Amino acid sequence: MNKNLFxxxxxxxxxxxxxxxxKIALSEDGPDLTSLGLxxxxxxxxxxxxxxxxxxxxxxPLINLVLEFADQEQKCQVHLNxxxxxxxxxxxxxxxxxxxxxxxxxxxxxxxxxxxxxSGIATETRKYVDALDHCETILLDTRKTLPGxxxxxxxxxxxxxxxxxxxxxxxxxxxxxxxIDRAGSITMAVEKLRAKYExxxxxxxxxxxxEEVDEAVACKVDRIMLDNMTFDEAKAAIETIPDDIETExxxxxxLETIAALAxxxxxxxxxxxxxxxxxxxxxxxxxxSM
Numbered sequence: 516m517n518k519n520l521f522x523x524x525x526x527x528x529x530x531x532x533x534x535x536x537x538k539i540a541l542s543e544d545g546p547d548l549t550s551l552g553l554x555x556x557x558x559x560x561x562x563x564x565x566x567x568x569x570x571x572x573x574x575x576p577l578i579n580l581v582l583e584f585a586d587q588e589q590k591c592q593v594h595l596n597x598x599x600x601x602x603x604x605x606x607x608x609x610x611x612x613x614x615x616x617x618x619x620x621x622x623x624x625x626x627x628x629x630x631x632x633x634s635g636i637a638t639e640t641r642k643y644v645d646a647l648d649h650c651e652t653i654l655l656d657t658r659k660t661l662p663g664x665x666x667x668x669x670x671x672x673x674x675x676x677x678x679x680x681x682x683x684x685x686x687x688x689x690x691x692x693x694x695i696d697r698a699g700s701i702t703m704a705v706e707k708l709r710a711k712y713e714x715x716x717x718x719x720x721x722x723x724x725x726e727e728v729d730e731a732v733a734c735k736v737d738r739i740m741l742d743n744m745t746f747d748e749a750k751a752a753i754e755t756i757p758d759d760i761e762t763e764x765x766x767x768x769x770l771e772t773i774a775a776l777a778x779x780x781x782x783x784x785x786x787x788x789x790x791x792x793x794x795x796x797x798x799x800x801x802x803x804s805m
Contacts, residue, residue: 516600520673521576529666529682536663537577537584540625547621560616561804562623564609564630570796571641573674574633574667575599578610578626585622590614600637600674609798616805623800632664633671634796640675640789642770652777652784655680655763659787668790680785689740690720701727705734719763728752732760741781742766750779 517523525533566572575595582591591614597603609630612619643654654677660668669679681687690704698704701720709715717737722728725748731739732755739756741749743766753762763783764776773784 516598516674516676518599521599521670524670524673525666529670532663532666533577534580534584536667537581537625537629539663540628541581541584541622544621544625547617550617550620554615554617554620556615556617558616558805559613560619560802561611561613562619562800562802563611564627564798564800566603566605566607566609567797567799569602569604570634570798571602571637571675572597572599572609572630572634573637573671574630575610577629577633577667578612581622581626581629582612582614582618585625586614586618591618602641616802619800619802627798627800629667631795631798632793633667633674634798636668636671636790636793637675638796639793640672640677643773643786643789644676646770646774647777647784649774650777652781653678654773654789655783655785656790657765657785657787659791661791672789675789677789678783680783686716687738688716688718690718692721692723695720701730702734705736721765722752724748725752725755728755732756735760737761738763738783740765740785746776746779749776749781753780 578593583589591612594611596608596610647654656669656672656677657680669682672679688708690701695701695704698707705718708718719738719740720731720736721740721742722731723742728739738761740763741752744752749764756762761783762781763785764779764781765785768776768784768786776784
């Protein structure tokens with residue numbers, strides 16, 4: 516994978532949200548009175564992060580970021596033993612960290628919460644990506660992410676090999692049934708958006724049937740989402756959509772159904788499960804020397 520993916524993704528607004536989330540995570544714990552009561556500032560320890568199950572690793576750069584927030588003097592040294600995005604097996608040494616014992620113990624849970632959650636998403640995403648390796652259809656995520664964790668979760672999707680649908684409500688305008696009902700029709704909704712914004716972002720229309728697909732095509736929108744259609748309905752709809760309009764299948768897509776749905780020929784399939792239902796990867800962080 517792209518070794519610069521983390522820095523490329525976490526720029527400007529994305530980095531601001533990430534740093535704010537790390538700060539909140541550390542603040543939630545408050546001072547670690549247990550460790551501060553048992554260890555002296557000069558007590559140096561080495562900790563190891565170990566994979567307790569097979570996983571795709573994501574979030575490794577956050578180890579340093581969490582430690583930097585927890586310790587402004589930057590007394591810790593981090594040695595990574597695997598690469599971001601690498602698929603590793605149970606028992607693999609992920610990283611070794613050396614620093615003040617009390618600091619390592621305070622940062623332990625925050626570090627593990629981030630990388631185990633992000634690795635779980637990357638692992639689940641990789642399964643769906645592998646299911647599509649026979650075709651050109653691209654896997655997308657959705658905005659079904661945990662509040663405050665939008666950017667780490669969507670970054671983990673990239674590590675897993677998929678693409679982001681949209682990071683926010685600015686990158687792409689999506690017309691759903693509520694918007695269409697308010698405007699009166701797909702045509703009127705598209706016209707209002709294009710009149711409202713001088714440099715109108717790309718417009719995607721969520722379509723529930725062939726009639727709506729035909730109207731969206733007539734409006735020359737940028738992308739048409741086929742929402743909760745059967746395979747036959749989606750395949751028939753895609754055949755009527757010109758090549759210059761992107762197509763996306765969405766709605767109740769599972770690992771068991773995604774390969775078959777891809778045979779309908781969409782450009783994209785979006786799956787909320789890769790973020791909202793991904794299981795955290797099991798990892799541990801143990802002090803091995805003092």
